[in-house]
Amino acid sequence: xxxxxxxxxxxxxxxxxxxxxxxxxxxxxxxxxxxxxxxxxxxxxxxxxxxxxxxxxxxxxxxxxxxxxxxxxxxxxxxxxxxxxxxxxxxxxxxxxxxxxxxxxxxxxxxxxxxxxxxxxxxxxxxxxxxxxxxxxxxxxxxxxxxxxxxxxxxxxxxx
Amino acid sequence: xxxxxxxxxxxxxxxxxxxxxxxxxxxxxxxxxxxxxxxxxxxxxxxxxxxxxxxxxxxxxxxxxxxxxxxxxxxxxxxxxxxxxxxxxxxxxxxxxxxxxxxxxxxxxxxxxxxxxxxxxxxxxxxxxxxxxxxxxxxxxxxxxxxxxxxxxxxxxxxxxxxxxxxxxxxxxxxxxxxxxxxxxxxxxxxxxxxxxxxxxxxxxxxxxxxxxxxxxxxxxxxxxxxxxxxxxxxxxxxxxxxxxxxxxxxxxxxxxxxxxxxxxxxxxxxxxxxxxxxxxxxxxxxxxxxxxxxxxxxxxxxxxxxxxxxxxxxxxxxxxxxxxxxxxxxxxxxxxxxxxxxxxxxxxxxxxx
Numbered sequence: 001x002x003x004x005x006x007x008x009x010x011x012x013x014x015x016x017x018x019x020x021x022x023x024x025x026x027x028x029x030x031x032x033x034x035x036x037x038x039x040x041x042x043x044x045x046x047x048x049x050x051x052x053x054x055x056x057x058x059x060x061x062x063x064x065x066x067x068x069x070x071x072x073x074x075x076x077x078x079x080x081x082x083x084x085x086x087x088x089x090x091x092x093x094x095x096x097x098x099x100x101x102x103x104x105x106x107x108x109x110x111x112x113x114x115x116x117x118x119x120x121x122x123x124x125x126x127x128x129x130x131x132x133x134x135x136x137x138x139x140x141x142x143x144x145x146x147x148x149x150x151x152x153x154x155x156x157x158x159x160x
Numbered sequence: 161x162x163x164x165x166x167x168x169x170x171x172x173x174x175x176x177x178x179x180x181x182x183x184x185x186x187x188x189x190x191x192x193x194x195x196x197x198x199x200x201x202x203x204x205x206x207x208x209x210x211x212x213x214x215x216x217x218x219x220x221x222x223x224x225x226x227x228x229x230x231x232x233x234x235x236x237x238x239x240x241x242x243x244x245x246x247x248x249x250x251x252x253x254x255x256x257x258x259x260x261x262x263x264x265x266x267x268x269x270x271x272x273x274x275x276x277x278x279x280x281x282x283x284x285x286x287x288x289x290x291x292x293x294x295x296x297x298x299x300x301x302x303x304x305x306x307x308x309x310x311x312x313x314x315x316x317x318x319x320x321x322x323x324x325x326x327x328x329x330x331x332x333x334x335x336x337x338x339x340x341x342x343x344x345x346x347x348x349x350x351x352x353x354x355x356x357x358x359x360x361x362x363x364x365x366x367x368x369x370x371x372x373x374x375x376x377x378x379x380x381x382x383x384x385x386x387x388x389x390x391x392x393x394x395x396x397x398x399x400x401x402x403x404x405x406x407x408x409x410x411x412x413x414x415x416x417x418x419x420x421x422x423x424x425x426x427x428x429x430x431x432x433x434x435x436x437x438x439x440x441x442x443x444x445x446x447x448x449x450x451x452x453x454x455x456x457x458x459x460x461x462x463x464x465x466x467x468x469x470x471x472x473x474x475x476x477x478x479x480x481x482x483x484x485x486x487x488x489x490x491x492x493x494x495x496x497x498x499x500x501x502x503x504x505x506x507x508x509x510x511x512x513x514x
Contacts, residue, residue, distance in 0.1 A: 061415070062457070064250070064415070065223065065228075065249040065460065068196045068197060128378070128379050129380050130377070131378075142377045144375060152376070154376075
């Protein structure tokens with residue numbers, strides 16, 4: 001009986017390892033991390049904003065014609081969070097990495113090379129202008145590469 | 161036999177009652193746009209104008225940049241030019257095209273002005289914005305085509321003809337406004353111009369905004385679909401004897417940046433097709449002051465900026481396109497005298513209310 005249980009356990013572990021191998025180079029969901037705080041585009045921003053503590057600066061932006069609600073913009077040094085208002089709640093719209101003091105959980109930062117990006121996120125991207133667009137569900141990781149180096153990184157969410 | 165007739169009559173009457181009730185529910189549930197966002201009321205207002213037989217020398221079509229940038233009562237006051245703006249929030253080029261096609265059924269403007277910012281979109285965008293343009297159009301084959309061209313994947317055409325399918329869940333958000341404006345709505349614009357008197361200065365320079373804008377991903381090529389509709393718009397104007405003018409309003413913010421590559425493509429298209437294109441961004445002759453002439457930090461002009469642009473554009477309409485003043489026409493003058501008075505009255509009220 002013990003042997004049978006051990007065999008099942010071994011098969012389970014092997015199965016999990018196989019699944020992990022299949023997903024190498026492709027993350028489950030685009031999540032940005034600041035310390036232990038996970039920041040996921042499209043999710044309610046309140047818990048994240050509270051966990052991150054006071055922002056270095058805060059601003060509000062108009063979100064476009066025909067809409068009088070305001071987007072909230074929180075700057076935390078190396079990165080910025082912009083929220084999208086909907087039904088009296090604010091959802092994370094965009095997370096922008098602003099300089100090389102901050103990197104994505106997969107190690108990409110401003111100044112990384114195009115090869116670094118492809119090694120970290122794979123070749124399943126859409127190319128538009130100078131940008132590489134990685135889509136995962138409704139979250140998107142946008143990376144602008146100019147002259148071989150990353151100049152801009154931002155995550156966003158398709159609210160439509 | 162008599163029983164069958166009774167059943168038939170009962171069925172028909174029941175159907176009529178259900179249809180009337182559904183229609184009434186639909187009238188209540190549809191958003192009225194009589195308070196914010198007022199933009200949703202703009203497209204339907206046009207019919208009140210043309211049903212009175214009023215014609216216009218100039219027609220503007222496009223997105224928020226047209227209904228916040230040109231002031232028809234001022235164009236009349238300064239130059240005697242009659243005009244209407246068929247603008248709406250995030251109006252896409254195929255919507256501009258179909259609105260133009262519909263407009264030519266009612267009148268024959270000499271000049272059509274199209275703002276090119278929407279050329280950046282080649283696919284349907286947001287349902288809320290579609291509604292603000294399409295729900296206001298009268299039912300017609302043109303509207304049907306506009307709906308087909310505009311629908312996002314999640315939308316279905318039936319909801320445009322039976323609005324209750326779309327708005328049934330609004331019952332819990334109903335306000336007194338929904339009942340007050342169930343049958344008739346107030347006029348919120350001045351021939352399509354939506355007034356804003358607030359002042360919120362632009363905080364970042366154009367150079368700073370450009371730096372932000374070019375760090376976003378954008379396609380340097382404007383979509384082919386947009387050019388197809390621009391071709392159609394050009395042909396439609398030609399068939400109807402109207403001059404098509406392409407413009408880009410002076411507003412330029414990192415959120416809605418007008419990239420140099422796009423500008424070059426529009427300029428090239430205009431040249432190839434014998435059209436005039438005016439890019440008013442950073443045109444000093446207009447005299448826009450970004451500390452006083454915008455209500456939202458440079459996304460749109462306020463009334464003071466719109467008045468400056470209108471005066472500048474009016475001069476062009478007279479000098480380059482030979483539009484003549486209609487002020488000697490007593491009937492037209494009488495109508496526009498009222499419109500001008502209403503414009504200044506609202507401006508004063510809004511300024512006082514701030």
